[in-house]
Amino acid sequence: MSDDHHHPSARTPIEDRVDALEALLVERGIIDPAAIDAIVEHYEHAVGPMNGARVVARAWVDPAFRARLLADGTAAIAELGFGGPEGDHMVVVENTAAVHNLVVCTLCSCYPWPVLGLPPNWYKSPPYRARAVREPRVLLAEMGCAVPDDVEIRVWDSSAEVRYLVLPERPEGTDGLDEDALAALVTRDSMIGVARL
Amino acid sequence: MSVSRVAEEGLADPSLPRDNGALVFDAPWQGRALAMAVLTVERTGRQWDDFRRHLIACIDDDPERAYWESWVVALDRFVHEVGAAS
Numbered sequence: 711m712s713d714d715h716h717h718p719s720a721r722t723p724i725e726d727r728v729d730a731l732e733a734l735l736v737e738r739g740i741i742d743p744a745a746i747d748a749i750v751e752h753y754e755h756a757v758g759p760m761n762g763a764r765v766v767a768r769a770w771v772d773p774a775f776r777a778r779l780l781a782d783g784t785a786a787i788a789e790l791g792f793g794g795p796e797g798d799h800m801v802v803v804e805n806t807a808a809v810h811n812l813v814v815c816t817l818c819s820c821y822p823w824p825v826l827g828l829p830p831n832w833y834k835s836p837p838y839r840a841r842a843v844r845e846p847r848v849l850l851a852e853m854g855c856a857v858p859d860d861v862e863i864r865v866w867d868s869s870a871e872v873r874y875l876v877l878p879e880r881p882e883g884t885d886g887l888d889e890d891a892l893a894a895l896v897t898r899d900s901m902i903g904v905a906r907l
Numbered sequence: 908m909s910v911s912r913v914a915e916e917g918l919a920d921p922s923l924p925r926d927n928g929a930l931v932f933d934a935p936w937q938g939r940a941l942a943m944a945v946l947t948v949e950r951t952g953r954q955w956d957d958f959r960r961h962l963i964a965c966i967d968d969d970p971e972r973a974y975w976e977s978w979v980v981a982l983d984r985f986v987h988e989v990g991a992a993s
Contacts, residue, residue: 727983731940741947750938
């Protein structure tokens with residue numbers, strides 16, 4: 711974040727204000743610029759549902775990876791370079807024609823950050839946490855995710871020890887798509903299990 | 908990289924603009940303003956709510972103002988509050 715290459719005419723007052731605040735905070739020794747860059751980098755690029763989507767897309771195109779992913783989620787996800795303190799013990803649960811998986815954290819808001827980014831607000835809400843266990847089918851229907859009656863719903867309670875990721879079913883009619891195109895189809899909600907693709 | 912509990916709380920602020928769960932920034936200064944708020948809260952031992960109060964007040968002051976501009980005004984106030992106290 712060098713200031714040497716800016717064209718002064720292209721800068722806006724708000725950018726100047728941010729710069730001034732940064733200079734002040736740095737001068738007082740409250741923060742250092744490298745820490746700012748690290749956070750920005752992390753949340754702009756390193757974390758987000760796209761990481762999870764890449765894991766899912768790889769599993770769809772590579773049966774051997776899919777087998778490793780279901781056997782040891784943490785290790786298989788690490789093959790793609792994703793991991794960290796909030797993704798230490800990942801368990802991947804696979805949706806099939808007969809089973810739909812749903813992830814919740816009944817105690818708090820445990821969530822696999824390295825693959826899904828920031829948890830949505832509703833994930834932390836008491837009604838979601840309670841109803842996902844008590845009446846998942848009704849809750850899912852209200853969230854716009856109708857699960858056919860003959861499909862079993864399995865609810866997985868995340869904790870600090872184990873964090874779950876749903877492997878959604880590959881949508882029909884996607885045989886011609888490559889891995890990148892497939893990843894673009896995978897939504898955050900489908901990896902929590904509140905949506906079907 | 909691991910983030911502290913305070914940082915998690917800030918980064919999970921429900922008012923932040925998102926798309927499919929990922930934060931949305933229209934310009935680099937917005938991401939920096941977010942990181943600065945998180946770090947200032949963390950390094951001064953404050954609570955996320957101490958910053959959030961300013962953010963809510965700044966949005967209330969001028970609801971038409973762009974979200975991230977209100978954020979910067981709130982950050983300015985918060986930094987000065989922290990500075991005055993330290």
